[in-house]
Structures are given as structure tokens and as C-alpha cells.
Amino acid sequence: MALYPAYPLMTSRLFLRPFTRGDVDAVHSYRGRDDVARYLYDAPLSRDECALAVQRRVSQTGFAEEGDRLVLAVETQADATVVGELSLIWRSAEARQGELGWIFHPDHQGRGYATEATSRLLDLAFHDLDLHRVYARCDARNMPSWRLMERLGMRREAHFREHGLFKGGWDEEFYYAILRREWGAMRQSTRHS
């Protein structure tokens, strides 16, 4: 099913909105950092590369067909600071699968923004996009990332060891997933936003 959400998506403290050309410096402030890039496929991005990335994202705002992705800026309502980004990729139309991703600025960590923002996107994934299962991946050493997934109620489905090479060493990867009914139960028992 095609989906073009109405923006911004709101949580109690945040806006989730499409990127605009004015976001290049904000994106560069975290995507340019070594500590942010360590577990990403990309190396730290230059300002020019960030400008290209932002340009691509300006149109990644809805789902028309399998394979489409949504990439949204996460902005504080209080002072309009971009604290990170979220993505949702529509992986399979038949089996209703999606993949979730996020990158947050280390300077704004520890305030629950990531949990609040990803919860909103999971609501969209299961409710508006009608997905059956959403999964996410991370490097096994990236503890903040998999701790977030566990807070969201995702289950560790896979722990791959040395299944490939990544940035000059053996890769170790976690897969986490959550089914629609599990997210529903999670939503009933906790309040994230």
C-alpha cells in the first residue's frame, strides 16, 4: 500500500519531518564525526557529501513501492535542533517487512530522544504502513544501538560472527526484530511518548 504521511510526525518533545536543504550543516555536525561513523557503512562524511545526502533525502518522504525508504530528521520542538535521523525501508510488500535505522548526534544522547522518535516510527510502520515485522541491524560492539532495540521490545534474532569483513576487521553483527503483535503488546504495557 502506498503511504505519504502528513508531516511533521509528532511526539511529546520532537518533530519527525522530511529533510530540507537548510539541514546540511546540522547533518554534517554528526555525520562528519569519527565516533558516529565507526559502525556505519560510510566513512565520516565531508560537508559536500552531506549536501548530496540531504539532497537525496528531500524526496525520501513516502512509500510508493517495495524498496522505497523514508528518511526523516528528528528535531526538538523546544529549540528546533536536529538531534539525529531515522529511516524506514519497505523491504517486502508480500511479507510486509520493513527495516528500521537511526543515527543520533552523540551530544544529545541520554535524554530518551532516540526511544521517543523510533517508537513513533514503529507506530507508523505497523499502523499506517501495515507491516507485519520490522527488523534492525547493528554492529555487536555498538551497545547504545542494541540497548535501544531492547528498550523498544525488539528480540535479538541473530548474532553473526565473522561472516564478513568490515572496516579492516572481522564483522560481528546483531539482528533485532519485532512483530506487529509484539509491538501492540509493548505499546499497551509502556508509554514511550
Added chain:
Amino acid sequence: MTLSLLPFETDRLRLRAFERGDVDAVASYHTLPASQRYGVRHVRYPSDVAEAVGIMRTQVALQRPGDVLAMALERKGDGRLIGQVLLQWSDATAGQAEVRFLIHPAFSGQGYLTEALSAVFDLAFTQFRIHRLMVRCDGRSHHSAKLMQKLGLRLEAHYREHALFQGEWDEELHFAILDREWRPNAKIFELSPRNRVA
């Protein structure tokens, strides 16, 4: 990696390349519902089997990533073909490989697969210098899961409802083993008494 290693033998089996005359024997296990459920997914009729055997006949060496080595499991005693093991070299730089297998249900539970897979794992790790070997199986295939654990593979992944298969939610297990986990002492040879230092 252009070694031609087939055939080779284990205690009770001969692992050899497929031949033109194998179609009937392969069809006897490949077209069974159980094989459809868990095995290679598009070989349903005898005509499909002939094509599959035709492909497997050419899979006799691992020369580049993506290549498959297809081995027929033949019982030494009566020469009967009872199943197959396929070794796929999936990635060269990271030394990755995948093993797929199928056995006629009439011959399962007798240790033939344990014997054949042990030999194939030895081959993968020693001859082909594989770093990590993985096996996928359906979540409901309890025999396969037990066999993997018996061989010392770790359960690396358990995907739940990640795809649809024949109208049902699929459940998939991934097992894996690293070269240093497979018979870690295999490279230490017992010295004969007269060569011992102490």
C-alpha cells in the same frame, strides 16, 4: 582452488560427482513433500529433477566465489544413491561458504549425514581454507537442527515470520561454525612414541 577432489570416501559412503544416470535416484527423494518443505524449492517434478541433475553434474570444482561443489552420497555397500551435499563458496575475501543437504527419508537417522557432513566440513576448512561455514534450515526441521548442534555448529539466527512460504509464515534458522571452532585440535598430530621428547 581448482583441485578436483571427487570422489572421496568416508567409512560407509562414497561422495562423488553426479552422473547422467542419477536422475531417478535423485527424484526418489527430491520430489517428496518433506524435501519440498525444507529443501531446494523448485524441484517438484521428474522433469525438474533432470534439469537439477544436469546442473549438479557440472558443479565439480570451486574455482571462483559463487561456485558450488555438488556431491552425491553413495552407499559403499550397495552403490545406492541416498542423498546429496552441496558446498557453495559464497565469498572469497571473507572466506565464507554455505552447505546444503538432502537425504532420502528412508536412510535418515542412521548417521549417514553426520558422516558425510563431517567429511565435507573437513574439506571446506582444510582444502578450501574456509573461515566460516553456514547452514540454513527451516525452523520446523527438528532433525536438521539437532544434527547441526551435534556437529558443533552455533545457532546464529532465528528469524520469525520474516517471509511467506507457500502461504504460511516462514521461520528460518542459521547455524554457523568458524574454522577455529571445527576440530580445534585437528592440526595437532599425535607423535609416535619414539618421536616424543619426554
